[in-house]
Amino acid sequence: MFSRKYKRHMYRFAPVIIVGLLLTTLPTFTDLAIVGLFTKILIFALLVMSLDLLVGYTGLMAFGHAAFFGIAAYTTAILIKHYGILSFWLSAPAGVLMAVLAACVFGVIALRASAIYFLLITIALGQLVFELANTSLGKLGALTGGSDGLGGIPYPEIGFSFSFSPNSFYYFTWGTFIICALLLYWITKSPFGYSLQGIRESEVRARALGYNTWLYRYIAFIIGGLFSGIAGVLYVHYNGFISPEGVGMEASGLLWLMLIIGGSGTLWGGFIGSGVILSLQYFISGFTPQRWPLILGVCFVGVIMSYRGGIMPELNILWKRISHDGSP
Amino acid sequence: METVVINLLNGIAYGMVLFLIAAGLSVILGLMGIVHLAHGAIFIAGGFAGLTIVKWTGSFLLAVLVGAVTSGLVGLIIERGFLRLLHKQELEQVLVTFGFVYIIGNLILWIWGAWPRAAFVPSYFAGSIAIMGSYFPIHRFAVIAIGAAICLGLWWLQEKTRIGAIIRAGMDNAEMVSGLGINLTPINIGAFFLGSFIAGGGCVIGVQLFGSITHNDGVNILLTAIAVCIIGGVGSVQGALVGALLIGIIDNFGRVYFPVMAPWTMYLLLILVLMVRPSGLLGRKL
Numbered sequence: 131m132f133s134r135k136y137k138r139h140m141y142r143f144a145p146v147i148i149v150g151l152l153l154t155t156l157p158t159f160t161d162l163a164i165v166g167l168f169t170k171i172l173i174f175a176l177l178v179m180s181l182d183l184l185v186g187y188t189g190l191m192a193f194g195h196a197a198f199f200g201i202a203a204y205t206t207a208i209l210i211k212h213y214g215i216l217s218f219w220l221s222a223p224a225g226v227l228m229a230v231l232a233a234c235v236f237g238v239i240a241l242r243a244s245a246i247y248f249l250l251i252t253i254a255l256g257q258l259v260f261e262l263a264n265t266s267l268g269k270l271g272a273l274t275g276g277s278d279g280l281g282g283i284p285y286p287e288i289g290f291s292f293s294f295s296p297n298s299f300y301y302f303t304w305g306t307f308i309i310c311a312l313l314l315y316w317i318t319k320s321p322f323g324y325s326l327q328g329i330r331e332s333e334v335r336a337r338a339l340g341y342n343t344w345l346y347r348y349i350a351f352i353i354g355g356l357f358s359g360i361a362g363v364l365y366v367h368y369n370g371f372i373s374p375e376g377v378g379m380e381a382s383g384l385l386w387l388m389l390i391i392g393g394s395g396t397l398w399g400g401f402i403g404s405g406v407i408l409s410l411q412y413f414i415s416g417f418t419p420q421r422w423p424l425i426l427g428v429c430f431v432g433v434i435m436s437y438r439g440g441i442m443p444e445l446n447i448l449w450k451r452i453s454h455d456g457s458p
Numbered sequence: 459m460e461t462v463v464i465n466l467l468n469g470i471a472y473g474m475v476l477f478l479i480a481a482g483l484s485v486i487l488g489l490m491g492i493v494h495l496a497h498g499a500i501f502i503a504g505g506f507a508g509l510t511i512v513k514w515t516g517s518f519l520l521a522v523l524v525g526a527v528t529s530g531l532v533g534l535i536i537e538r539g540f541l542r543l544l545h546k547q548e549l550e551q552v553l554v555t556f557g558f559v560y561i562i563g564n565l566i567l568w569i570w571g572a573w574p575r576a577a578f579v580p581s582y583f584a585g586s587i588a589i590m591g592s593y594f595p596i597h598r599f600a601v602i603a604i605g606a607a608i609c610l611g612l613w614w615l616q617e618k619t620r621i622g623a624i625i626r627a628g629m630d631n632a633e634m635v636s637g638l639g640i641n642l643t644p645i646n647i648g649a650f651f652l653g654s655f656i657a658g659g660g661c662v663i664g665v666q667l668f669g670s671i672t673h674n675d676g677v678n679i680l681l682t683a684i685a686v687c688i689i690g691g692v693g694s695v696q697g698a699l700v701g702a703l704l705i706g707i708i709d710n711f712g713r714v715y716f717p718v719m720a721p722w723t724m725y726l727l728l729i730l731v732l733m734v735r736p737s738g739l740l741g742r743k744l
Contacts, residue, residue, distance in 0.1 A: 191549055239733055246493060246548060247736055250688060254728045257681055261722035268718040379677060383556050390553065424564035430557030434550050435540060 145449055153304060157297040166368075167412050169300045171405050172307045173364045178388045178400030179314050180357035185386075186395030187318055188350040189330030191249040193382050194256025197236070198355040200377030202229040202362030204263060207280040207372050208273055218286035225366075226359040232259075233355025237348045253379060260378035279373025286367050303364055310357055311397075317353065318397055326350055387430050393440025402441050464592055465710050471598040472667045473706025474605025478660025479679060480686035480698045481612060482533075482653020488629045488693025489649055492551045496536060496558035497657060498680025499566075502673065504529030504658020505665050506566055509575045512662075518580035522662045529658020530651045532562065537650040559676060566673040577666035601664055608656060612695045625649065629693045685728040691738025700740055 153172075157165050177199055184190045206225035209215040215224075240251040266276030274280060285294035286302075294302065317323050329336045329343045336343050366372050375381065388407050392399025410429075414422055433440075479501050486494045508525025512518065536558055544550045583597035616622040627635045628642055636642055665671055682705065690701020705724060712720035731738060 191552075239729060242733055243736055246491065246552075247732065249493065249552065250684065251729065251732050253681070253684070254725050254732070258722050258725040258729065261725060265718065265721060270718075379681070380559075383559075386553060386556070420567070421564065423560045424568070427557045427560030427562075427564065430560065431540065431554055434554050434557065435543065438550065 145445075150308075157300060162296050165296055165300050167408065169296075169303050169368050170365075171401075171408050172303050173361050173368060174385075174388065174404035174408060175401035176307055176310050176364075177358055177361040178385055178392065178404050179311060179397055180354045180361070181385050181389055182394055182397055182400050183314060183318065183326075183350060183357075184354045185389060186397070187323060187330065188326045188347055190347060190351065191245065192240075192252045192351075192354070193249050193379070193386070194236075194252035194254075194259075195354065195358055195385055196377055196381035197256040197259040198229040198233055198358035199362035199365065199381075200259060200263060200372070200374075201232045202226055202359035203366035203372040203376065204274060204280070205229075206363050207283050207366050210283055211280055212273060216284075216287050218288045222286065222363045225363045226356065229359025229362060230352060230356050233352045233358075236355075237351040241344060241347055241351065253382075256377070256382055257379060260374055263377050264374040275373075277374055279371060279375075281371040283366050283370045283372075299368065303368065306360065306364060310360060311401075314357065315397060322346070322349075384426075387426070387433070390438070391429070391433055391440055393442035393444075396440065396442040396446075399440050399442030402445070406441070461592070461714075463590060464594055465714055466707060467589075467594055467598065467602075469707030469710035470703060471601045471605075471664075471706070472710060473703040474602050474609075475660055475664030475667050476682060476686050476706055477605055477609060477699050477702035478664060479657050479683040480690070480702055481609075481695060482649075482655075482657050483680075483683050484687045484690070484692055484694070484698045485625070485649045485653055487687060489625060489632075490541075490646055491548055492541060492555070493684070495552060495555040495680060496562060496676075497555075497654070497683060498678070499559050499562035499676035500529045500532050500536075500654050501657040501661045501679055501683075502671055502676045503532055503562055503566060504654075505661030505671050506570050506575060506673075508658070508662030509578060509665070510570070512578045518578070518662075521578070522659045525662035526655045526659030529661070530655035533654025533657075534647070534651050537647060559680075563674050563676055570673065572673065574670035574672045575665070576670045577668070579666060597666060601667065604663055605660075608660075609695060609699055612656075616695050621645065621648075682724065685724050688728055688738055689731045691740040694740060697738055697740040701738070704739075 153168065156168055177195070181192065181195045184192045184195070202225035204225075205228040206221045209221040209224055215221050236252075236255050240248055240255060243251055262270065263274050264277050265271050265274070266278075285299050287293075318326075325336070325341060325346055329341065329346055333343050336346075365376075384407070388403035389400060390403070391406055392401065392403030407426075407429075410425070411422060414425060479497065483494055483497045486492055486497070504525035507528035508521040511521040511524045515521075536555065540554050541551050544554060579595075579597045583600045586593040586595040587599070614622075616625065624635065624640055624642075624645055628645060632642060661671070668675070686698060686701040686705050688701070689704060690699065691697030705727075708727065709720065709724060712723050716723070
C-alpha cells in the first residue's frame with residue numbers, strides 16, 4: 131500500500147501521532163479534572179521546552195527561567211484587572227512582548243558571564259523579579275497585589291461572541307502548544323539550531339569558524355523568553371491567579387527537574403517531564419500534600435544521581451527496537 | 459545621629475551573622491566550584507536543633523554546639539553521600555544541592571512543625587547599653603564579638619597554617635596540588651564540615667537578628683549569602699567579611715530609609731557587581 135520510504139516515516143512518527151490523537155480526543159473520555167491537569171501539563175511542557183532550547187541545545191545554565199513566565203503572566207493579569215483591557219488580542223501580545231523585552235535586557239546582563247556565574251546571575255535576576263512581584267508597598271504593590279498575588283483572571287475573550295469552557299480552553303492550549311512546539315522543533319533543526327549545538331560543544335571552535343557566538347546565544351535566550359512568555363499568558367488564563375511563588379527560584383528549580391526527568395536536549399522530553407511531575411503532584415497531593423516537597427526533593431536527587439539521561443532517550447531507544455523488529 | 463549609629467551597629471551585627479553563613483559557602487564555591495544551594499537549609503536545620511536544645515536544657519552554649527554539629531553532619535552527608543559521586547559535574551552538583559533544599563525544608567517541617575521559632579537570648583546577654591541617648595541590646599554586641607572572633611580564627615587558619623595554604627593553592631589549581639602529592643579529599647571534607655558547622659552555630663547565635671525562623675526560610679537566607687559571596691569575592695575570609703558587612707549595613711539602612719526598595723536593592727547591587735567586576739571586590743578568579 132505504501133512505499134518503503136513512507137513506511138519508515140510512519141514508524142518514526144507513529145508514537146507522535148498516537149499521543150497526538152489521544153490528546154486531541156482527551157475531553158471525550160475523561161472528566162474535567164483530568165482535562166484541567168492536561169491543560170496544565172501542556173502549558174508547562176511548552177515552558178520546559180523553551181528552557182531546553184537554552185539548556186540542552188545552547189548549553190546555557192539558566193536558573194531564572196520562571197521570571198519570563200511570571201512577567202508575561204503578571205503583565206496580562208495587570209492589564210485585565212487594573213486597566214480593563216479584556217480583549218485577548220491586546221493583553222496576550224502585551225504580556226509576551228514584556229517577556230521578550232525582559233529577555234532582551236536580562237540577556238545582555240547575564241551573557242557577560244559564563245558557566246557558573248551565568249547560573250548565579252540568572253538566579254539573581256529571577257529573584258529580582260520575584261521581589262518586585264512580592265513587594266506589598268507602594269504603587270507596585272497595589273499593581274501586583276504583593277505576596278497575595280493577583281486573582282480573578284477569566285478565560286480569554288477572543289471576540290466572535292465566543293466564551294471558553296474548560297474543554298474548549300484545553301483545545302485552545304493544545305493548538306497553541308502544537309504551533310509553538312513545531313516552531314521550536316523547526317528552530318532546533320534549522321541551521322541556526324545546529325549552530326547553537328556547535329557553540330554548546332565547543333565555543334572556541336565556533337568562534338574560530340567565524341560565528342558571533344554571543345549573538346547566537348543572545349538570540350536563543352530571547353527565543354526562550356518568548357515561548358516562556360506565551361506559556362505565562364496561557365497559565366494565567368488557565369489558573370485565573372498568579373502569585374510570586376510562580377516566579378521565584380523554586381519555580382525555576384521545578385522546571386529544571388521536569389527538564390532532567392524528561393531528558394535535556396531532546397525537546398519532546400519537556401512534555402514527558404512536565405507530564406510525570408504534574409501527574410505525580412496531582413495524585414500525591416490527594417494523599418499527602420504535606421510530604422510533596424520531600425518527594426519532589428527525593429525525585430530530584432534520585433534522578434540526578436542515577437538517571438541523568440532522562441526518560442526521552444530511553445523511549446527513543448525502545449521505539450527504535452520495536453520499529454526495527456516490526457518493519458522490513 | 460544616634461539613629462544612624464544604632465542602625466550602623468544593627469547592620470554590623472546582621473552582617474556578622476551573614477558572614478557566618480557566607481564563609482562556608484564561599485570556601486565551598488572557591489575550593490570545589492559548587493554553588494551549594496542547600497547551605498541556607500543547613501543553616502536553618504542547625505538553628506532548629508539548637509533552639510530545641512535550649513528549650514530542653516536552657517543551656518545556650520550546648521545549644522550552639524548541638525546546632526553546629528547538626529549542620530556539620532548534614533553537610534557531611536551531602537558531600538560524602540552525593541556530591542563526591544558527581545565529581546567535576548558542576549551542573550549536576552548544583553541541582554543535587556537544590557534537591558536537598560526541598561528535602562531538608564520538608565524534614566524540618568515534619569519534625570518541628572510549621573510555626574516559627576522565636577529567638578532565645580541567654581540571661582547573661584540580656585539588657586542593653588545606652589549609646590548617645592538610645593539603647594542597644596547587649597546580645598547584639600555579643601553577636602558582633604563572636605562573629606569577629608570566628609572571623610579572626612578563620613583568617614588565621616587561611617593565612618597562617620599549612621592547611622590554609624593548601625586550601626588557597628587548591629582554589630588556584632586543584633590538579634597541580636594533587637600532582638604535588640597532596641590529597642585534597644580530606645581538605646574538601648574538612649572545608650565542607652567546618653563551613654556547615656559554623657553556619658549551624660551561627661544560626662543559633664544570630665537568629666535574634668531575624669526575629670524568628672521557619673522551615674522554609676532557607677532559600678531567602680541562601681540568596682542573601684550568595685549575594686554576600688559574590689559581592690565580597692569568592693574564596694576568601696576577608697571577601698566574605700567585606701560582602702557581609704556591606705550587605706548587612708545597606709540592608710539595615712535600606713529598611714529604615716527606603717522600605718519600598720529594600721527587598722530588591724540587594725539583587726540590584728549583586729547584578730551590578732557581577733556585571734562590572736565578576737570576581738567581586740576582593741575575590742580571586744574562578
